[in-house]
Amino acid sequence: MMAILRGNSPMQIRSALLALALIILSGSQAHASESGYAGMDTCRSCHQFGDDSPVHTLLESAHGNADNPDTPVAQRGCEECHGPSADHTRSPTQVAPAISFGPRWSATVESQNDQCLACHGDNTASHWDNAHHKQQGLACATCHDIHTTADTVLSADSQAEVCTGCHKAQESGIHGLASLADSNPPCTSCHNPHNSRTPHSIMVDNRSRGCATCHNLVAMASDPQVSARATSYHKVMVQDDKTCVSCHVGIAHVSAAGVPPLIPQAQQSSSVTLFYPGQSDSEWLLSEHAGSQSLRQDRSCQQCHRGDEEEMGASLATGKLKPATRDVEIGFQRSGQELLVTLSWRGSLQDRDIALMWGDDRNEAFRQAGCFAACHDDMPGMTRDRGQQLDKYLLVSRLQDRQIGRPAIIRDEAALAELKATGKFAEVWRVNLEDTATVETGTLLAGIDWHEDSLVAAEAQFADGRWSVTLLRPLDTRPKGLHFGRGQKLTVGIALHGVDNPGAGHWVSLPMTFAIDGINTDFKADW
Template identity: 25%
Template sequence: MRRSRKSGRVLKSALGASCLATAFAVVVARGAPQEEGAPPPAAAPAGEYVGSEACATCHEEQATALARTAHGRTQAKNWDGVAGCESCHGPGGAHVAGEGDKEKIRNLGNLAAADQSEVCLTCHERGDRAHWQGSPHDGRGLSCLTCHKIHHPADAAVPKALLTKKTEFATCGTCHLKRKAALMRSAHMPMREGTITCTSCHNPHGTTGPTLLKQDSVNENCYSCHAEKRAPMLWEHPPVRENCLNCHDPHGSLHPRMQIAKQPRICQQCHDEARHPTQPYSDASVAPEFFPNSRMFDRGCLNCHSQIHGSNHPAGMRFHR
């Protein structure tokens, strides 16, 4: 029996529902009480702004360290017209008046993750960070401060992008241990050699593409470095054009060119037309010595079908040319 399938109407319904939800959100949000009616969780204690110099009186070490970073250099004001320490920590008047009362200043470490990020997004919600809200990392309770550290010690090198670890690879590897391990595989991207990093392909702040890829599709992402693969071809190989991951694992593999399985099995998972694609190729030419068949050694099936990513040769239908 044919398995039950839902019709395309469900998709259309979902699309419609999303549009309605959007409209609803706009209407509701417009009618929602403004900030003054319901202070947001990240709101700072009320009070006077005192300026960063006042902060440095007690927090000299932090001020010195901060001065070495872009946050220290900038004189840009946030949308409330405030610059310096108080652009993140809120007005420090009550804190100063309270002789350093920690309850009277916004300490980001005490905020919920979403509230921490909200403070950062006040200035940074644009460019690569514009899709943070609702992104996978946001949804799992991570915040900007999970990966970034604003106040590094004054006597230490400041990691790029104020990361919590010395390198981007180490920062991502804190949670993504599997990915870190995968780079030790025989076939891997030049990541542990330092040529590319996680953010060469991914934008951890949220994207419109799948799995936080920087581009809108897997293939567009791969074409960023492999421009020779992007040309429209006379003879297209559909799984290639649809998704590079049908055959490759970019995080590392046991098999050359990061293929997901060994030749010839990787091709035979699809190619079960008659004749040679359907031969098992597990035989030894001369038993008992094992010697690989011509579809097993070197490039396997690609020994003959070498233009497997597509061909522009009139005689390249089977990717020989």
């Protein structure tokens, strides 16, 4: 070993040590003889492609410690977490590993978490069954990454980067001051993401450790800026059942009134911010996007990005489009057996058309991503546009996506009909503002099939710099269209096109939810 290390560069030493570790770990190949297992050597033959490969970073992490008999690599290697995957090795582009964590494939949240809890269920996540994060359908891999030398969410310095991906109200930091964000204590000083304990009970146990990172009660007692009254109150902190938040309720973050409710409070009308989307296609969202794991596991864009529209629009539209966002007032009203939708926004005669896209609750992809579920990298103006002039479509309509050397395979008519019968389609309403508000409706699946007779009647007016559009549609248009009846939950997205930003350059909303009776949805029309 010393001969290997002497006279070599740090990179050479690192490579040598990794090679030695792989030799030591070759014992995991013995499991290849077990039914369905391929063995770690077989996995490495494809996935060990360089110093930044998932194999190398895993081996440098705690899960890659071969001296610890409880780690994955000391047992079945990759397949300790990914399950028996011999079929995947025989057809790696067509067959997923037994348990996949993405980005190409994703197993269910339950099956992913079972792999983690097999080792961690008795300690770190012993109360996971009662955790709020479990109730929200999160997977361990939503926050954790074991294919890295240092898991971001486990580091006090970087933990907030992960947590504020969803908890936007806390982004500005303790006391709501962005200037103090770098010195904020880690979120887990007060919160335990693996159970449902309250911050107060956690702070009782750790004696308000998070607050104590900056605040010293002894020093504050002699600080002239701290009043005598406050100093006397601080004396109660010697009691074991008292914490800083016993008095300073809500000081750590914004006020409760400033936090969007986890469960939407249905409104009949509200302002919706549309933002410039750039080239956020479905392929990118489901693979390279930081939230791809959450999307593949039935969470929606809105759960993480609600309130981010202005920031996203500004970052995506830099040097391309002004304004980066547009605010549209939308309202819903039931008129007999018809649904009346009103849209109003400040604009100009350069606004070319406005469109609504709808899907019911059985359409998982549309429920999660709204309009983005129909946006793909091979459409005109997108990242892999090859001049095919492909229209919008839903991925569920394809047996196989088009890739290099592989043509797209669209499901046959019988399969597409079955998808429509089970609600796996979207409905499009498009109002042409340049031609006295003509309106088209269509069914979106393998493409858009425009209806010969529109399901919607529309009127549009432009006055004093403001557009007003009304749309009227029968509640029940089955089987041609969606059913808007009582108890039916739908997802809707809005897109606005201008003369200067056609195609992929339009403004678009996050997915929003609607039901006539407004149970757990953003909008309602009241039955």
